[in-house]
Amino acid sequence: MPAAAATGTTAGKPGTSAADGVSPGASADTSKGGRRRAGRPSAALLDQAGITSAALELVGRKGYDGLTMAALARQLDVAPSALYNHVRSKREVLLLVEDHLTALVDVSGFAAGPWEDAVRTWAWSYRDVFAQHTPLIPVIAVLPVTDAPQTLAMYETVSAAFLAAGFPEERIVSAIVALESFIFGSAYDVTAPADIFDAGSMAAATPHFTAAVRSLAARGDESPADVAFGLGLEALITGLGALRG
Amino acid sequence: MPAAAATGTTAGKPGTSAADGVSPGASADTSKGGRRRAGRPSAALLDQAGITSAALELVGRKGYDGLTMAALARQLDVAPSALYNHVRSKREVLLLVEDHLTALVDVSGFAAGPWEDAVRTWAWSYRDVFAQHTPLIPVIAVLPVTDAPQTLAMYETVSAAFLAAGFPEERIVSAIVALESFIFGSAYDVTAPADIFDAGSMAAATPHFTAAVRSLAARGDESPADVAFGLGLEALITGLGALRG
DNA sequence: CCACTAAATGAATGCCATTCATTTATTAGA
DNA sequence: TCTAATAAATGAATGGCATTCATTTAGTGG
Numbered sequence: 266m267p268a269a270a271a272t273g274t275t276a277g278k279p280g281t282s283a284a285d286g287v288s289p290g291a292s293a294d295t296s297k298g299g300r301r302r303a304g305r306p307s308a309a310l311l312d313q314a315g316i317t318s319a320a321l322e323l324v325g326r327k328g329y330d331g332l333t334m335a336a337l338a339r340q341l342d343v344a345p346s347a348l349y350n351h352v353r354s355k356r357e358v359l360l361l362v363e364d365h366l367t368a369l370v371d372v373s374g375f376a377a378g379p380w381e382d383a384v385r386t387w388a389w390s391y392r393d394v395f396a397q398h399t400p401l402i403p404v405i406a407v408l409p410v411t412d413a414p415q416t417l418a419m420y421e422t423v424s425a426a427f428l429a430a431g432f433p434e435e436r437i438v439s440a441i442v443a444l445e446s447f448i449f450g451s452a453y454d455v456t457a458p459a460d461i462f463d464a465g466s467m468a469a470a471t472p473h474f475t476a477a478v479r480s481l482a483a484r485g486d487e488s489p490a491d492v493a494f495g496l497g498l499e500a501l502i503t504g505l506g507a508l509r510g
Numbered sequence: 511m512p513a514a515a516a517t518g519t520t521a522g523k524p525g526t527s528a529a530d531g532v533s534p535g536a537s538a539d540t541s542k543g544g545r546r547r548a549g550r551p552s553a554a555l556l557d558q559a560g561i562t563s564a565a566l567e568l569v570g571r572k573g574y575d576g577l578t579m580a581a582l583a584r585q586l587d588v589a590p591s592a593l594y595n596h597v598r599s600k601r602e603v604l605l606l607v608e609d610h611l612t613a614l615v616d617v618s619g620f621a622a623g624p625w626e627d628a629v630r631t632w633a634w635s636y637r638d639v640f641a642q643h644t645p646l647i648p649v650i651a652v653l654p655v656t657d658a659p660q661t662l663a664m665y666e667t668v669s670a671a672f673l674a675a676g677f678p679e680e681r682i683v684s685a686i687v688a689l690e691s692f693i694f695g696s697a698y699d700v701t702a703p704a705d706i707f708d709a710g711s712m713a714a715a716t717p718h719f720t721a722a723v724r725s726l727a728a729r730g731d732e733s734p735a736d737v738a739f740g741l742g743l744e745a746l747i748t749g750l751g752a753l754r755g
Numbered sequence: 756c757c758a759c760t761a762a763a764t765g766a767a768t769g770c771c772a773t774t775c776a777t778t779t780a781t782t783a784g785a
Numbered sequence: 786t787c788t789a790a791t792a793a794a795t796g797a798a799t800g801g802c803a804t805t806c807a808t809t810t811a812g813t814g815g
Binding site for chain 1: 795797
């Protein structure tokens with residue numbers, strides 16, 4: 266399970282959620298509900314799906330520092346101010362991206378098989394997706410689920426599976442939150458520089474820590490972030506699993 | 511090794527960091543060692559300790575949105591550009607604040623008593639400190655320990671205690687990282703709005719999740735964030751504790 | 756008293772998200 | 786077919802931000 270970690274990122278699951286496929290290009294004017302009133306231009310250059318995929322491409326190419334409203338507009342061949350006809354703020358752009366990414370998290374394990382395996386698959390995949398998008402984590406943390414349909418869909422799938430696995434209803438949300446907290450915190454670790462624990466000139470003053478760091482580095486195959494995540498995840502699975510009736 | 515910590519940052523030149531003298535701004539940092547060269551003003555208005563405490567006061571009063579270099583300068587009765595004689599960037603200000611806060615984390619439990627109790631005390635305290643400073647979390651995550659002496663000191667204390675408790679040396683860093691990841695993720699939860707899980711109009715589409723949320727709310731005394739943190743922490747303590755030889 | 760230097764200044768610079776009055780393009784309905 | 790309504794795009798502001806830099810200020814050791 267450890268090395269496979271990296272794969273999860275691409276693992277978009279078709280059956281995961283209620284979202285239609287979307288056609289990210291320039292024209293997918295499906296939803297955007299609301300009745301039409303008077304004359305209404307049909308060939309809009311922008312919509313939320315297009316903005317979302319342009320934002321994702323931009324992030325992939327330039328990182329989150331490169332995701333500015335100006336750059337986003339340029340990517341879409343449009344004036345920056347045009348974006349505000351479709352999105353209330355930059356935060357809403359981040360929110361659209363977040364919800365899109367959540368749909369990539371692998372919840373397929375919850376359909377069948379042991380609860381432990383399903384949680385493992387889900388957690389590794391969840392971490393892998395957001396490890397490449399850590400600037401979204403502060404956004405997610407305060408995000409009312411109402412504003413993120415895909416995220417809500419994921420919670421429904423996971424909740425149903427926890428109930429089926431024998432969890433008492435009043436513990437389900439707490440267990441999910443505990444797992445998510447660990448997942449988000451661990452996503453940051455993945456991005457940490459390799460020498461983050463190098464004490465440098467202070468090494469002599471911190472002998473126990475320095476020795477611990479050195480013996481950690483000695484083991485070769487797995488990345489430190491993966492080792493720590495695996496360790497914590499197994500502890501959580503065992504400990505939380507014991508709550509089942 | 512207390513406040514002397516602050517030195518290293520301005521370095522870059524041999525022997526430059528020294529800047530002792532009489533009364534600095536608001537809070538005096540005692541001699542920072544280093545040899546003196548030529549003539550040198552003794553009544554500096556600013557130093558890193560003063561900047562740190564001004565930043566903390568500002569954050570307490572206006573939050574992290576209010577912590578701008580301009581506001582910080584105003585607080586210290588100084589021009590914004592003056593700050594850059596003592597600090598390389600705003601990020602370094604955040605770093606100073608982070609290191610100061612880390613010193614507030616309660617590691618006293620590691621001095622004696624059972625490992626489990628010490629970890630519990632440490633983890634709750636750690637979470638509580640940073641729950642009020644979540645904007646620092648992305649900074650901490652990528653922060654080389656070299657740049658944060660207090661943080662390094664905490665790691666040394668914790669590492670020594672884990673070793674004494676019977677942990678194999680090569681698992682210590684992983685165990686600490688796993689705990690920290692959980693702690694940082696959980697710190698975000700504390701700040702989440704109470705209605706974060708209200709599915710609103712989508713409630714009908716997510717019956718299991720909605721029911722789980724409702725039954726959670728039913729239990730009154732403890733905050734949801736505390737319940738989740740306690741649940742996860744106990745699982746981690748049990749699971750990680752099993753690694754001890 | 757002079758040469759040296761850390762520290763403070765104030766005026767730029769460039770980037771950013773966001774706003775707004777205005778224009779453009781489309782279509783429903785008369 | 787003409788017209789009124791309207792969504793969407795524009796381009797020029799606005800105000801805030803961190804940061805830079807040439808310059809000035811003021812102590813101090815020699």
